[in-house]
Amino acid sequence: MTLSAPAGNHARRVSRKLAAIGALVVAGTFTVGMTFPAAVVGGQALGAATRYSAPAQAAQVPDDQIQAFVTPGEVRTETLDRQSGFSVASTADIAAVAGIRHFTGSNPVDPDAAVQWPFPVGVPTSSNYGPRGGRQHEGADFTPGEGAEIQAIAGGVVRIATEQGGAFGVTVYIEHVVDGQTVFSRYAHMQYGSLKVFEGQNIGAGQKLGLVGNTGRSFGAHLHLEITTDDGKVNPVAWLQEKTRD
Secondary structure, eight states: OTTHHHHHHHHHHHHHHHHHHHHHHHHHHHHHHHHOTTOOTTTOOOOTTOOOOOOGGGGGSOGGGOOOOOOOTTOOOOOOOSOSSOOOOOHHHHHHHTTOOOOOEEOOSOTTSSBOOSSSEEOOEEEOSEEETTEEEOSEEEOSOTTOEEEOSBOEEEEEEESOOGGGOEEEEEEEEETTEEEEEEEEEEOTTOOOOOTTOEEOTTOEEEEBBOOSSOSSSBEEEEEEETTEEEOHHHHHHHHHOO
C-alpha cells in the first residue's frame, strides 16, 4: 500500500502535462488560422496577408531547375507593327488599289498560288463563254471598270504583247504550263499605252499586264479573257474555278 500515493502523484503530473500540451495545440491552431486569414478551401489563392515559411528542401533545388524567368532590366517592350509583308485590308481597299470600281466580293485565292484570277477581287462578267448572237463567244468578259489593273492568271512566257491586235485591240497572249499541260491565255481590249510586259518576257502569276480598256472590236470597257488548252478553247470561268479550288 506504500506505493499507492506515489502512483497517484505520478498520474496527476502526467495529466497536467497532457493538459499543457493540449493548450499549446489549441493555441497553435488559433495562430495558424490568424496567419492565413484569406485561405479558402478549394485551391483558391491565399490573401495578401499570407505568410509562410518555405520548405527547407526548396533551397536545395539547383538553379537550372527553377521554373522561372526574370527579364533583364535593360529589356524594353517594343511596338509591333505589320510592316513585314503582312497587311489587313477590306475587299474595297484591295479593289481601290487595283483601280477596280465594280466588284462582287473577295477573292479567296492564296496570292502565292500558281493560278490566279485576272483581278485580285471578284468582278462582274457581262458576257460568259458560250453561244452569243448566233456564234460562239470564246471567252468571258469581265467588267471591273475602265482602268482596272489586269494580272496574269499564271506564270509563263509572253508570246504576244501588242497594240495592233485587230479585233482584240491592245492584247497580250501568254503561254503557261499548268499541271503539266500547256495552256494559253489571251487578254484583250486593254487601254492604249498601258502594256506592262513585252514579247519573250518570263512573268509570274499575278504580274500586272495592262489596264482594262475599250480598244479593238469592243462596245464598252471590259477584259475579254480566253483560255486555250489541248482540248481547244475552254470556259475561262469554269477553268479558273477548278484550278483555284482549295
